[in-house]
Amino acid sequence: MSGSAAVLPVFEHLNGLAAGLFLLTAFALVAVRQVQACLRIFIVQSVLLAASACIQAYSQEAVHLFILGWITLVTKAVLIPWLLRRTVRREVYVRREIAQVLNIPSSLLIAVALALFAYFIASPLLAVADGPFPRVNLPIGITGLLLGAYAVTVRREAIPQVLGILAMENGAFLAGVAIAPGLPLIAELAAAFDVLIIALVMGLLTRRIHERLGTTVVGEMASLKED
């Protein structure tokens, strides 16, 4: 458990590196223009999440964090991309540009503001922190969550919206491996399963929408409102 032994600085630095790169991928998810690139960035982000979990597992000799890292790697970096590619037809990926509500430079500015806001939320909590890992992972995790939410709201295409939601969960779990390493394994397993169901359900729904409406620009569906 945390606080049992002093953390070796090498693990601290490695985790800092993984989390820093995670932050970069969170920004990249807002900045890229192609559906394919979004998916690749999501895979890289998931690998970094798994890396952070494994580094902390080594440093704290926590076996179930290891298991969590491997589950993350298998579900998010392998199974989910495979599922999304299976369920959604190729032409959805081939489309180059993602329809977006705001242009990329202003999006990045807003993303920076959101990152500052995340640090503002996290800083009073860090007074409780007793290890070096929450200090790094908690603010970056919350940033990942907020940037994912931002990506979902500005993107009009279905698959980038799905990836935005999954990136939000990645952010939550990055914070989670640091602040809640003792979470029961069954909860972790169920959460991994849950993420798979999200990808499956949303992938199938995207396919239905594509079949029925001939488009996956879900942001432009607006038949349901008053007047």
Added chain:
Amino acid sequence: MELFAILALPALAAGLALVPARRALAAASTVLASVAVLVLAIRVALATAGGRPVVAVASWIACDGLGALVLLLIAFVAVTSSIFSWGYLSRIVDAGKGPKLRRYYSHFNLFLLSMLAVPILAQVALVWIAVELTTLLSVFLVGFEGTAAALEAAWKYVVLTCMGAAIALIGILLLFWGMTTAGGGPFSWSNLVAAAPRMSPALLKTAFLFVLVGFGAKVGLVPLHGWLPDAHSQAPSPVCALLSGVETTTVLYVILRLLPVLQAGESASTWLVAFGLVSVGAAAFLLLQVRDYKRLFAFSTIEHMGIIMVAAGLGGPAAQASAAWQMLSHALAKSFCFFAAGAVLLAVGTRDIASVRGLMRNSPVAGIALLVAGLAISGAPPFAVFLSELSIFRAGIAGDHLAAVGLLALFVVIAFCGVMQQVNRMVFGMPPSTTAVPLPRSCVASLAMAAVPMLALGLYVPPALERLLGLAGTALGR
């Protein structure tokens, strides 16, 4: 033991529904399973009302007063909704489409399973997963009719509620962190309440706000309510009854569970009252301009969720018990409303308020049902909602929260006028020349069944139920 059976029965029925046999098999097994679940839920409720919480696996699977109340509501609406489904589905799914029907019933049962799991699970992280599953397993029910509008509603529903769930996840993880710093122990609701005084107030407040915003999106709190009228109007009516009647209540239950954890400071109740009043007010005015009667009832759900939050936020045993009471009366009345809406839809074939006239002459059963639904949900005597809203006002005035109660009463009156004006237009007047289609017998039966407790509890509350409501109220405070 009962708790395991409650979880196993819908799973079994979901499997049976997939067996490619006669159409009646899926429907009948669903009805039977939900009746059995209701019987078990009543046993659990009676045991907890007698002062013995039902525990299957300590700190993992257990049910106290508040949990038993929510469980009972889900089980009751499940029964009426599965009976209503029988006739409703036979009308909207063509005779040749067995697989489509079987898919409906298997999703229906899985959705029930995920909802029943929320009050039964005591482990907070697993509760989060169960809530997330209620969304994922009901998406295809919302988009069941396959029209462009239904798919749009399903997409908005899954995107907004999954975003909310991810936000709530951080809140849950922060609470777990708080438990670790406060000395650890199993991550169950009761342990959380016990450990709360040893946690940092800043952490508790942040965690609560994450959960409130995240799950608030699923409850339909304004301004995160955008998806709710869409999803609750596009789904088939029996599914709407579950979504509006009990799914929202189930998620609200998770938010309210955190109230005793937060009692160290005043802030939680202030947030609840503020958020609740904004929702009630916005919904009351949005009600006035709807053109689709299913959306009318969906906005009324937003209003009622706000009322429950205000009642829970006012604090004190009387207000908390009245919040529990309002949860009960809302679930009963709102499920009836959507059955009535489904009956009207079957009778006249349109959801547009302006093109429905003179229902009373055209289809008396649907007309009476709609009139009763309007009166019951907007809080006219002698229905259950009237008494529960009255008890909220009384508790608020006794607790000296005059401003909040005054605003609440104003909004409730506006909503009453909004609902009744629209319902009047549809029920009375001269019908257009087209004749209405007669209703399937199972739909009439389920309307009658849903009406009984809604009316009876407005006149008499059995002592066991009163004790259960009292216990549920106490669970909302320290």
